[in-house]
Amino acid sequence: MKRRQVLIGAAAVGLGAWWLKPGDRGAPHDDYFRNLQNTLQSLGTGRPLLVIDRARLRQNCERLIDNLPQGKAFRIVAKSLPSPALIREVMALTGSNRLMGYDAHVGKLPGPLPIGSLWQSWDPNRTTTLFIYGGRWMAKPESPAGLSENTLYGSSSNQMMLNGSAAQHINVDDWIFLRPTQTESVLLQFGDLLALDAGHSAQWWPHLDAGHGR
Numbered sequence: 001m002k003r004r005q006v007l008i009g010a011a012a013v014g015l016g017a018w019w020l021k022p023g024d025r026g027a028p029h030d031d032y033f034r035n036l037q038n039t040l041q042s043l044g045t046g047r048p049l050l051v052i053d054r055a056r057l058r059q060n061c062e063r064l065i066d067n068l069p070q071g072k073a074f075r076i077v078a079k080s081l082p083s084p085a086l087i088r089e090v091m092a093l094t095g096s097n098r099l100m101g102y103d104a105h106v107g108k109l110p111g112p113l114p115i116g117s118l119w120q121s122w123d124p125n126r127t128t129t130l131f132i133y134g135g136r137w138m139a140k141p142e143s144p145a146g147l148s149e150n151t152l153y154g155s156s157s158n159q160m161m162l163n164g165s166a167a168q169h170i171n172v173d174d175w176i177f178l179r180p181t182q183t184e185s186v187l188l189q190f191g192d193l194l195a196l197d198a199g200h201s202a203q204w205w206p207h208l209d210a211g212h213g214r
Helices: 003-020 031-043 054-066 084-094 118-122
Strands: 051-053 111-114 128-133 139-143 159-164 175-180 193-196 202-205
Touching: 031 175, 031 193, 051 054, 054 084, 084 193, 084 202
Parallel strands: 051 193
Antiparallel strands: 111 128, 128 159, 139 175, 193 202
């Protein structure tokens, strides 16, 4: 094989690899999560919390009622809302007292840690490494956008390693937000639930014990 053919082949491979290079998915908190972070910092909480946005809860309940077929009723699945205050809120918002029996992030950053590797150079979404307190929750990173769990590091209930982009502008003592993928277990892992309303007035809602009703 001639040297020119080798060079052309190498150039083609390099061009193909460039097209496969991941784009930067990172972004800082939007206004909603930025305001939420400011509220959490003003409360002085230093532990992972599960936050209930009461305004969005109302909107979801209204949407449920609006889309309920005429003549149909529904039951509130209490096992998915293991908090008496949360159940009462949903009952009041929906006007339903039909309950199905009880039979489940926010993570705070210790600080960002930059990494240097070929992987980092290839993928801008691996530019920074973040460790948050706690982990192994049934939840996925929601904000800032572009965070992902580090699968090589693996899951740990002591701390969780996330990779992100420099575009996220995360600093020490900032908060990241995770969206639960399952409620029955997750809602029991954070102590009292933090319920925020318009203007971010805060209430603490206790959850049911894991063995409640047994």
